[in-house]
């Protein structure tokens with residue numbers, strides 16, 4: 263809220279700085295006095311938790327990069343590679359290298375867990391709706407860059423899963439061959455293969471691929487940091503939404519960000535970090551794949567190639583479609599759909615607390631995403647034995663994929679036509695304090 267700053271520089275130095283670069287004023291106005299709805303619950307602490315994990319990933323990643331060697335050149339008589347060995351050396355020889363690596367690998371999982379909670383929260387409270395559309399779109403862009411960063415990072419240890427995940431995902435582009443089969447003669451590669459080869463820097467995933475993926479894996483977190491800056495800027499223009507989804511009407515509805523939310527964010531951050539520490543110190547490989555402790559071997563395809571858990575729902579969608587190009591379109595379509603959520607949701611009521619029907623579709627959607635994640639982790643030919651009937655898992659994956667799109671393109675726009683929302687409180691103060699009387703926001 264520019265223009266009504268309450269910052270008062272107290273010393274000669276801060277007055278000098280304020281008239282040249284009012285950075286302390288910015289920090290004061292956005293993180294101290296910023297009027298924040300007084301009813302934000304635990305789900306509103308995840309933005310701060312995410313900021314913390316972005317910092318953890320950048321710091322641990324920079325130190326890891328000091329010891330990591332992005333080379334697929336073979337070692338040990340051709341059984342290993344420079345990159346794989348350098349990761350083993352980080353684990354065994356570098357002081358606290360094991361800690362750095364486990365913090366980084368499990369940090370990625372915690373980061374995704376937090377981002378999913380943050381996104382579902384946004385959907386539930388209608389936080390993407392006007393006037394927060396740009397805030398939401400920036401969030402979706404952050405998420406897409408996070409997915410790319412995590413994918414590039416997974417390739418770096420150059421284990422079996424690294425190599426084969428890189429091969430499967432980059433090969434998705436070859437689906438475009440079905441659109442433009444040949445460029446420059448019947449024997450020339452199709453456009454998709456050309457793109458894949460351009461991405462690899464060769465005729466298969468190899469040394470050049472590893473090198474460029476390392477370069478991008480180092481770069482993209484800083485792109486995320488820049489997008490987060492814009493995201494928080496876009497948040498500070500309209501201010502926070504809140505669990506009631508109703509607008510702030512005056513000072514009685516808000517409290518200053520500090521100390522109320524600095525303490526609340528800090529408390530829940532500590533709880534989240536306890537779970538993180540438990541993983542790092544007691545189950546550091548819980549979210550990892552044992553196959554990635556086998557050095558990459560282009561001649562041996564692992565029986566079951568799976569991405570990290572946080573990408574499994576999308577993997578299930580991709581595999582549920584038999585036609586490759588259509589599968590790739592569904593995969594990218596599922597991500598692109600998120601960009602349009604602010605307009606797909608046509609209800610005039612933001613928060614699902616007051617939308618009895620939508621709430622149920624929402625929880626089915628959450629269950630659907632978890633189910634798709636589970637299905638993505640299973641072998642493609644797996645079957646469920648249900649009371650003597652064999653159900654190929656392909657079918658629940660198809661139904662799950664269908665529901666994902668039905669939720670966004672049918673339920674979101676059309677349910678408001680038949681749903682009667684519950685009555686909402688007149689103001690946040692009335693809901694929280696039982697009175698709409700103005701109170702000092704101190």
Ligand code: HEM
Pocket residue numbers: 305306307308309310312313316377380381384387389390394397398400401402404405486490493494497501502503504
């Ligand atoms: C690195 C990742 C991210 C960081 C650091 C981040 C940071 C934040 C912070 C600090 C807030 C304010 C506090 C809160 O509401 O929790 C916030 C709010 C919000 N974020 Fe994010 N965010 C990230 C990713 C995302 C993603 C992926 C989305 C959606 C696709 C998203 C959508 C939103 C929305 C809609 C709000 C406003 C919530 C409301 O006021 O009700 N964010 N974010």
